Amino acid sequence: MLESVKIQRRQSEIRQALAELVGKSELTEDETRSMETLDREYRSNETRYRAALIAEDAERREAGEDLETRSEREYSELIDRFELRQVALALDEGRPLDGPTAEVVQELRSQGGYRGVPVPWQALEVRAGETVSTATPDPVQTRPIIDRLFPQSVAGRMGAQMVSIDSGSVEWPVTTQGATVGWQATETGDVAAPQAFQTADRPLKPDHTLGVQMVLTRKALKQSGAALEQAVRRDMNAAIGAAMDRAVFLGSGASGEPLGVIAGAATYGIASTAVGAAASWAAFRAEVTAFMVANAASSPSAVRLLIRPEVWDALDDTVFDAGSGITEWDRLVKHIPAGNVAMSSNALDAPAGGPPAESSALLTTATGGVAPIFVGTWGAVDLIRDPYSKAASGALTLTALATMDVTVARPAQLRVLTGIQ
Structure with missing residues (x-):
């Protein structure tokens, strides 16, 4: 089980215990000490929880990269x-x-x-x-x-x-007309006029x-x-x-x-x-x-x-x-x-x-x-x-x-x- 999940569960237990103590009109000395202990543990767990998330995020990214390439690698090994x-x-x-x-x-x-x-x-x-x-x-x-x-x-x-x-078919779009470039001739003049971006398709067909x-x-x-x-x-x-x-x-x-x-x-x-x-x-x-x-x-x-x-x-x-x-x-x-x-x-x-x-x-x-x-x-x-x-x-x-x-x-x-x- 992930450490962050364990901490989350413990935090839930602490909140439940605190809710029971807070609901009482009068607290004994032991219950007061218990409330203070639970409060310190809750604050400490918040810090541990953030650290666990950071560590696990890096692990997830590494595991994700491995999963992205694993299927291709395994298939290549099968073909071999x-x-x-x-x-x-x-x-x-x-x-x-x-x-x-x-x-x-x-x-x-x-x-x-x-x-x-x-x-x-x-x-x-x-x-x-x-x-x-x-x-x-x-x-x-x-x-x-x-x-x-x-x-x-x-x-x-x-x-x-x-x-x-x-x-199906695959097409390769190739640019035939694109951006224009030109200098401003005068202080109030316009630069080169724009033109439509156009492409031509080069298809591969299963014919x-x-x-x-x-x-x-x-x-x-x-x-x-x-x-x-x-x-x-x-x-x-x-x-x-x-x-x-x-x-x-x-x-x-x-x-x-x-x-x-x-x-x-x-x-x-x-x-x-x-x-x-x-x-x-x-x-x-x-x-x-x-x-x-x-x-x-x-x-x-x-x-x-x-x-x-x-x-x-x-x-x-x-x-x-x-x-x-x-x-x-x-x-x-x-x-x-x-x-x-x-x-x-x-x-x-x-x-x-x-x-x-x-x-x-x-x-x-x-x-x-x-x-x-x-x-x-x-x-x-x-x-x-x-x-x-x-x-x-x-x-x-x-x-x-x-x-x-x-x-x-x-x-x-x-x-x-x-x-x-």
Whole structure:
């Protein structure tokens, strides 16, 4: 029991005793001494009561902070012990889920409807190592959600932010018109006239569902838990990661695909520049300069660059200064760190046209802590079983459904280059 509650109860008893004494017309010496003792105790308890409240208030705040984070921490610990092996055996043999896996699945089902067994996105982590004890994997590596899902994702390297959505649509209001500023021209003149504060909404909608199918052979199902864990994680991670990267940049916006930032540059309002010349640092420098002029980036090191491997080959093969041997690639990474340069043959279309063939590139930057690209995912991955199509071989076909979308908050944080020869 709290000390303040104990003191309150004692104060109530003292008041009751004093009320009985005060009601008497004549008091004995013992009753008078008792009244004085109770009065001193009451005054002393008032001081103790205030001190107890101060101490308990600090304890409540500490306990409140712990309670606010405890649920998320406990859920994260449960996901760390989530076993895809149990999901596969439950779908194949009807084996009941148990332990942390059952708790996570029950929690996901309470938040949304799934035809199959829901699998949290975090469970798709390709773990660097496992410490197996009594067949329970114990992950030794924990990373942020977008890195944990796809550590080598091009979207992640280009600054895209993964947004987890339970249900419905999410919009990102972006200011398009705001405060005005201006000096008072004369002593009696007015300052700049006000204008309405306006925003434009950049929505993420659950209109695009990605399907991933995999076949687990009977041999794989009978293998040890850790082996199946890694096999399923690698397959699903690689398939979803590759499809997500391509959709983020090259999605057509039709046939179920979300609209990618390069394919939909005109729709998003992203500036696109046709180079029409050989790959060079000068072409990229012009776009970096445009970022800084628009206050989107403070320096070239704040810019991220996505290019095709063929463009890197051309840059590294073009010598800018024959005497020193400095190439166009050397000039580029001198200003844009090599860690900010992503090369992908999946996120960008293959060079076409020509000769010479032409390619595209994308530059992004994060401004004011706002990511240039948002990738929304809804709920968890819905894992559905099909034991019939491969029944003759005893294999199990799994279909994983993942709903996701792509949007751009501020077009000024992205720039597209086309016609790089």
